[in-house]
Amino acid sequence: MSNPSMLDQDRPADPKSPTTNEPDESFGDILSEYEQSHTHRIREEGKRGLEGTVVAITGESVFLDIGYKTEGIIPLAEFQATGDSLKTGDKMPVSIKGRDPEGYYELSRLKVERPKDWSALEKVFADKTAIAGVVSAVVKGGVSVDVGVRAFMPASRSGARDAAEMEKLVGQEIRCRIIKLDVADEDVVVDRRAVLEEEERASKDKRYTEVKEGETVQGTVRSLTDYGAFVDIGGVDALLHVADISWGRVNKPADVLKVGDKVEARILKVDPAKKRISLGLKQLQPHPWDLVADRYKVGERVKGSVTRVTDFGAFVELEKGIEGLVHLSEMSWSKKVRKPSDVVNPGDSVDVVVLGVHAADRRISLGLKQALGDPWADAAQKFPVGSVVEGPVTSIQKFGAFVQVAEGVEGMVHVGDVSAEKRINHPQDVLHTGQVVKAQVLELDIEKRRLRLGMRQLIPTSLDEYIAEHKEGDVVTGRMTDVSGSRAKVELGEGVHATCRLSADAPQEEEKSSQESVDLSSLTSMLQARWKGGQGGGGGSKGEGPRSGQIRSFRIGKLDPATKKIELELV
Secondary structure, eight states, X not given: OOOOOTTOTTSOOOTTSHHHHOTTOOHHHHHHHHHHHHHHHHHHHHTSOEEEEEEEEOSSEEEEEOSSSSOEEEEHHHHHHHTOOOOTTOEEEEEEEEEOTTSOEEEEOOOOOXXXXXXXXXXXXXXXXXXXXXXXXXXXXXXXXXXXXXXEEEGGGSOOSSHHHHHHHTTOEEEEEEEEEETTTTEEEEESHHHHHHHHHHHHHHHHHHOOTTOEEEEEEEEEOSSEEEEESSSSEEEEEGGGTOSSOOSOGGGTXXXXXXXXXXXXXXXXXXXXXXXXXXXXXXXXXXXXXXXXXXXXXXXXXXXXXXXXXXXXXXXXXEEEEEEGGGSOSSSOOSSGGGTOOTTOEEEEEEEEEETTTTEEEEESGGGOOOTTTTHHHHSOTTOEEEEEEEEEETTEEEEEEETTEEEEEEGGGSOSSSOOSSGXXXXXXXXXXXXXXXXXXXXXXXXXXXXXXXXXXXXXXXXXXOOTTOEEEEEEEEEETTEEEEEEETTEEEEEEOOTTOOOBOOOOSXXXXXXXXXXXXXXXXXXXXXXXXXXXXXXXXXXXOEEEEXXXXXXXXXXXXXXXXX
């Protein structure tokens, strides 16, 4: 029997279960178990309608309460495409298609109306109308679809590009057309690809009539040729001619653009009959070099992106069409640089200082080393306690390993903080010089220029392990999940909960949660974002009043292994 997933939003996690106590089970294994355990239920939910209530509307999505602890989500574009008005509190019939990466139920407004008898199927087949179906399984040569009866959909007519996409269709509600019907043999074959292609054609035809000459649009470069770039501007391709890319000379589009680039362009011409749209990039900007003298002053600090690296320096793009040169001699204060590629590479984002502007010659001299101050000056902001850093191992000692987290800044991982899976005698048992590792900041001392890191802290532990590894008086980091009156509930890790007594005069900002338990998948995503970016979306400083979702430092005031209770104090 499989154990309940720790990420199951509709069931409480059992801290004593084997799943939560396996120290070597990865987050990916837990997520995979979670997804598998929900497959059957998602399929069943997709076969019947639910009533959803709109609880929130964002710029991209509509969130609905469907009676579960986790909300459902529908893209706002679906309502905009049909011209439907929407407001909080509206109710509508929906069905479940699956779950998105963030854990929300993906919903569909499509009414599941399936024929209940063969005569109804024959009418649908004769009228060549699209019907709703739910993909039930992947079978040899395609997938099985429930359209009131079992139907077969060939892989070539599924609209999926590969086997992985076909697997993702299982449990989803689709629109398809019956292309073969044999009542005697109860043989039904359906086609989804034709429906998708028809919908795509209709969307494109509508787009050609929507865009107007002179308006500005956003697009993505889809392909490049010698004469221009084809840009997707919302379902249709428009041509950006090489002559309209930049005020400067462009030999070929690939010199300044690449597939996948996001661009903003102006509609120059629209021909609905021939289905052609012409775009221009340079028309949105004045000639850039005419403004260089006013925009860039000597001594000014600016940001740019490295475009080319040569033997004598690196060219940095400050804006479209404006490049400056960082000479080899202006790259570093602290060490002798033999070649520019030792310091920067194409695509790197860098801070530079303007050393000279020669607009007439279209030259700007830049300095990289002038923009590099004391690397420890802003260490408190870059590496706050609790944040996650990444870097290569620079050296290994018997007592620990040193990791470079930034130019000129190293942190030390003590041998006891290397691994949570086993006790090691020497860091070299599991680490080697040059290995890139991730670690959590445990202590930062700017005056002593000391940064203490821990690798094992990034591995989720159970409540029993957490209690065994901590003692009263320890300072830890956690997330407030519920602030009420003079007390708050705190999430210290997956399955590790504690309470915190708040001072009577502490300002509070109550934020009532709609869930009785913490959404562990959301917490994990938030903590990962905090580790990667050095701060958390729900974090807070000491000057900010306690509130739900806030990440704070706490001191363990009481640790009771017998009752498995942890009491905290705000630091």
